[in-house]
Amino acid sequence: MSEQFTHLGFARTYIYPALALFLIPVASLVFYSYVQSSTDQEFREANIGAIKADAQATPEEKANAIDFYEDVPLSSIMVSSDPSYIDLRNSLDKMLLAEQWSLIWAIRISWICILAGIAAFVMTAIAVVLSLQSQWLQYISLLFSWHSLRAFCTLEVIAQGLLVFSLSFWIPAFFFNVYILKLLLVFGLMAGGAICVVVAAIFKRPNNDFIVQGEIITRDMAPQLWYDLEQLSAKAQTAPPDHVVAGIDDNFFVTQLPLKVQGKDQQIQTLTGRSLFVSLSLLKKLPGQEADAVLLHELAHFSGDDTLYSQRIAPLLSRYDHFLSGLHEGGLSLPVFYFAVMFRALYEISLGRLSRQREFRADRLASEGTSPEDMAHALLRITAYSQYRGELEKEFFEAEEVHEQVNLSERIDGGFLAYTRSFIDKHNLGELATAHPFDSHPPLSHRLESIGFRSTPDSLLGLLDDDSVGTWFQKIDAAETLEREQWDAYEQQFREFHEQVLAYRYIPSNEAExxxxxxxxxxxxxxxxxxxxxxxxxxxxxxxxxxxxxxxxxxxxxxxxxxxxxxxxxxxxxxxxxxxxxxxxxxxxxxxxxxxxxxxxxxxxxxxxxxxxxxxxxxxxxxxxxxxxxxxx
CATH class of the missing domain: 2.30.29.30 (Pleckstrin-homology domain (PH domain)/Phosphotyrosine-binding domain (PTB))
Incomplete structure (x- = not known):
């Protein structure tokens, strides 16, 4: 896909729909300006006709009066501060005055919406450009944009709701000289409903719980692991993590967000501070220096304040996304929703760009702390493991019979070494990326290139031909038991879920089904x-x-x-x-x-x-x- 086509696709998907923000205000401005022009003309003709029919006025008085009404429209009389105009305005029929004031305010609100929309587009562009410069500016721009845009979007929904309600009166009144009460009620309820939904979305806090399956590794359980982590942390020039959680997911990650850990007893414990998640299954596969490289990579996210800014940004994004949901559900708020989505999409570009820069930095520091070869080998091994596990899970999931047991871990342990020997030939490294719950990782080939690892497919063959148990896995007391217990629970959940899926697939043809x-x-x-x-x-x-x-x-x-x-x-x-x-x-x-x-x-x-x-x-x-x-x- 060409870059030009990508940009065009982005514009069609996000930017063009965002222009719907101006649809109601511009349409209202055109309509109300036409109505105002028509009422000005009617007022002028009515008064000139009355002047001409006035038998008591002199020709000179008639000429001066006619010139006045030719030059000064009713809309100008309504807003003028000239005392003579005020006296004339006060003499007008109260119903006429009410209609004129509603027209004037409708036009003003239309202009306010249009000008505020232009300002919002400019502000959005500036905020996104600034967010590309650094993590600090990314956070500040989002913080400012969140508070500014939620106020703008809410006021815009209120203003556009008023315009729509006003149009439901003026369109039939102007063109057909009637007003339809049911129409007013319908659009009034629609406008009110949109406003209520959007305002409620501002104040309702979404659930940001992040739950992982695993066990908290205390210092008593793994003193050597904690000691070595402290040594690696010193090498990475950062403090060691506050908590270590060991699970069986196919990734490693660090976070400063509150982390809810669900252990084998199904009880949930919330960790605050800096947490490191390690995969027992991967630690078992990674030789010592490769594991050092992976852990240094994760600790580098601490030293670069990556987790600190993720901790600050994640709740803002969550609240913004919840606010978007309210705008989408509001009905009449959809034009504003498309604009708000455009900002979210543009900001996602910034998030992705800086996230990749953070990954490249962490890879570089990890390779400097070990070697480019160790980092590259670890990335290849983790990616191969993730691919192999995914293929096996897909095989189990697509099976048409109930599994007596899901021996996924045994299949992985028994076949991983053979799989790695064909991994390089089977997969395009340029398209593969390692898994992560918080950040988007660059393609594997880019990461290898960024640490200066040069190779050919032939040179990579046999690179992962090592089936020894990783030394970091051995640093955790009862690691085998912890891993086996988690795999047992996971495989049982997988089996039960597969049974539910089969219940939706079967048209029973036998007693078992x-x-x-x-x-x-x-x-x-x-x-x-x-x-x-x-x-x-x-x-x-x-x-x-x-x-x-x-x-x-x-x-x-x-x-x-x-x-x-x-x-x-x-x-x-x-x-x-x-x-x-x-x-x-x-x-x-x-x-x-x-x-x-x-x-x-x-x-x-x-x-x-x-x-x-x-x-x-x-x-x-x-x-x-x-x-x-x-x-x-």
């Missing part, structure tokens, strides 16, 4: 209309007033109806024809809700299974459709 589906979608009975039972199972719904059950595969559509009683109208296709079958619902809201939710869930499961089967045997379709939804309103 039916048993699995019924495990998640058992036969249930609820109360429908007339206090009669309605029974659901995985393939059909049964109601005693019907001639027979309705199979989900027959259903064409379902609608919730409230005329002539509350019911579901279920359209089924039988013998090539559509037939509507009614299911009366209980007058009790809880009982009614039970039926609606069960119908939705069971029908969605059946539709998903049918779509999955068709995908396997025919043209691709969505595996899990949206299904039918019901509203109690």
């Amino acid at each position: 039916q048993e699995l589906v019924e495990k998640f979608f058992p036969r249930v009975e609820h109360t429908a209309g007339k206090d009669r039972p309605v029974v659901f199972d995985f393939e059909k719904v049964t109601y005693e007033d019907w001639d027979g059950p309705i199979y989900y595969r027959e259903i064409e559509s379902i609608s919730f109806e409230t005329e002539w009683g509350v019911r579901l109208d279920i359209v089924v296709k039988r013998d090539g024809k559509n037939k509507t079958i009614k299911l009366p619902l209980s007058k009790s809201k809880p009982e009614r809700q039970e039926v609606l939710e069960t119908m939705q869930n069971y029908y969605a499961r059946a539709a998903s299974a049918i779509a999955y089967k068709e995908q396997a045997s025919g043209p691709p379709e969505e595996i899990i459709p949206e299904g039918e939804t019901f509203s109690m309103e």
Whole structure:
């Protein structure tokens, strides 16, 4: 993809929609300016006609009066501070005055929205340019932009809501000489709703909990590990981490954000300060110097204040994203939403650029503390591990049978060495990147190049041919037990999730498949209309007033109806024809809700299974459709 095309795509996706910010104000300005011009003309003609018809005025008085109304429109009289104009304005009909003031303020609000929008675009451009310069400026620009833009966007929503409400009165009044109360109410409610949603989004704090599965490694559990970490920290010219957490994810990371750690007892403990997450599974694969390089890389993020600025920026981004959600849900606030999204997208470019610079710096410091070869080998080994694990997990997930056990860790340990021997040939290093929960990592080839590691595919073959247990893994007491316990819990969760997925794939063809589906979608009975039972199972719904059950595969559509009683109208296709079958619902809201939710869930499961089967045997379709939804309103 060319750079020019990329820029064009970005403009079409974000910048052009952001111009919708001006849609309502510009349209309002054009309309109200036209209305004002028309009322000025009517006022002028009415007064000139009255002057000409005045039999008592002299020709000179008539000429002077006509010249006055020719030169001074009503709109000027309304805003002039000239005493004579004020006296004339006070003599006008109160209804006319009210209409004129509404026009004047509508035009003023339109101009304010337009000029404020231009200023916001300029401010956004300046903030994004500044954010590219350094982490400090990135944080300051976001802090300033967050406070400025939320105020701007909220006021813009209020102003544009007022304009829309005003238009709902003026358009029918001006063109058809009527006003429609229902129209005023609808747009008034829409404007009020948008304002309420946006204001609520400002003050509601989102949930920023970051939970990791792992065990906190205390000094008593791994004294040698902590001692060596302190030595590495001194080499990286930073203080050692406050906490070390060991898990089985396929990455290492550091953070100063509050970290919630869920251990084997399922209890969650919150860590504050500087935390280092290490992967037991990777530490076992990394030889000593390679592990040193990886840990130095992570500690370099501490020394560069990367985690400090992430700690400051992350909550602001979270609140901004939550505010965006409010703008999107507000309806009339959508034009403002597109502008706010544009800033978020531009700021993401800044985040990505500085994030990559931070990774290059950390790689360089790590390679200087060990060697470019050690850092490069570690990056290759971690990337290969992540790729191999991902391929195995995909294989397990796509299986069509229930797994008696998910021996993922055993498969990785048994096959990783062989996989590394073909890894270089199979994968394009230019497209691979290591995983990370907070930062976007540059492609692997760029990282290798940045540390001065030059190689060819042939020279890389056999590079990872080392199956010894990493020395850092051995520095943790009972590391094997900790890793095994975490893998057991993960593999059990994986197995249970896979079973749930299979329940959405199967159209049971044997007892085992039916048993699995019924495990998640058992036969249930609820109360429908007339206090009669309605029974659901995985393939059909049964109601005693019907001639027979309705199979989900027959259903064409379902609608919730409230005329002539509350019911579901279920359209089924039988013998090539559509037939509507009614299911009366209980007058009790809880009982009614039970039926609606069960119908939705069971029908969605059946539709998903049918779509999955068709995908396997025919043209691709969505595996899990949206299904039918019901509203109690």
